[in-house]
Amino acid sequence: MTLKDKLESTIRNVPDFPKPGIQFKDITPIFMDAKLCDEIAENIINTFLHNHGKIDAVCAIESRGFFIGILIANKLQIPLFPVRKAGKLPAKTKSYTYELEYGSATLEIHTDVIKPNWNVMIHDDLLATGGTAMAAAELVKMEGGNVAGFSFIAELDFLNGREKISPYSKNIVSAINFS
Ligand code: AMP
Numbered sequence: 001m002t003l004k005d006k007l008e009s010t011i012r013n014v015p016d017f018p019k020p021g022i023q024f025k026d027i028t029p030i031f032m033d034a035k036l037c038d039e040i041a042e043n044i045i046n047t048f049l050h051n052h053g054k055i056d057a058v059c060a061i062e063s064r065g066f067f068i069g070i071l072i073a074n075k076l077q078i079p080l081f082p083v084r085k086a087g088k089l090p091a092k093t094k095s096y097t098y099e100l101e102y103g104s105a106t107l108e109i110h111t112d113v114i115k116p117n118w119n120v121m122i123h124d125d126l127l128a129t130g131g132t133a134m135a136a137a138e139l140v141k142m143e144g145g146n147v148a149g150f151s152f153i154a155e156l157d158f159l160n161g162r163e164k165i166s167p168y169s170k171n172i173v174s175a176i177n178f179s
Contacts, residue, residue, distance in 0.1 A: 003043055006036055007176040011154060025154055025178070027125050031067055040175050041071040044151045048121060051171040055148045056118040059083055061107075061136050064125035068153060072123060081113035083136045094142050098135045107132070109139040119148035127152045127174060130161030137168040154178060 010033065012026040030036055049055070055078065060069030062084040073080035086095060086106040093108040114120065122136045127150070137147045149171025155161065157179045162172055 003039055004176050006039070007154070010036065011176070025126055025156075027064060027067075027153055030153070037068065037071060040068055040153060041075055043175050044068070044123075044173055045072055045075060047173045048149055048151055048171065051173070052119070052148045052169075054119060055121045057081060057114070057120050057145075059109075059120050059122045059136055059140055059145075061122070061124040061132060062088065065123050067125070069123040072121070072151070079113075081110060083107050083109050083139055094139060096135045096138045096142070098131050098138075100131065101129075105132075105135075107135045107139060109136075109143060111143065114140065114143040114145040116144045118145045120145045121148050121151055123151045125153050127155040127161040127165075127172075128159045130159075130164030133161065133165050134168070137165060141168075149173065 010029050012029055014024040014026050017024040057078055058069050058073040058080045060066050060080055060082050070080055086108055089108050089110055092111045094111055095106050095108045097104050097106045120140050133150055140147055147168040149169040150165055152174045155174035155177045157177050
């Protein structure tokens, strides 16, 4: 069974969550399977590094980006730092506000985590419209890092998030795509 087949049968579709008309991709069953987690991290690392060479850190997006993000960073023995929703990070932060379908959202980064010119992989569980990953990319750049690329467990092709984030890096890796 390929990794894509395993992910297809493990990721749970929850209709009308969190609101009517949204098909939510519940990735939590993945974390019940230690071998599958390992396989996802290995797959992302291999594909990503094939495209980009060396990276210095992983930027993991709150909160579902933390799970596989830390596994990737740990396997590569490099630092991980989080990007979180406004008000969650305790020390000095910079913030970036972006538009959602209705209203806006703000993400924050600690100001002491990126060394000049670090090559950073931005990781989240899922790429939908790309607004969240784009905000993380803006924060990484604001702090003097280079966006080495993006990685996701899953990507919803029909929302074209790839188009929104490709100006930051063309290195966009997803373990599974849904069309
Ligand atoms: P976006 O900014 O539109 O790319 O949305 C990405 C963020 O929203 C990720 O952190 C996902 O966890 C979450 N998300 C958006 N749409 C879905 C979906 N259909 N299923 C699961 N998570 C989603």
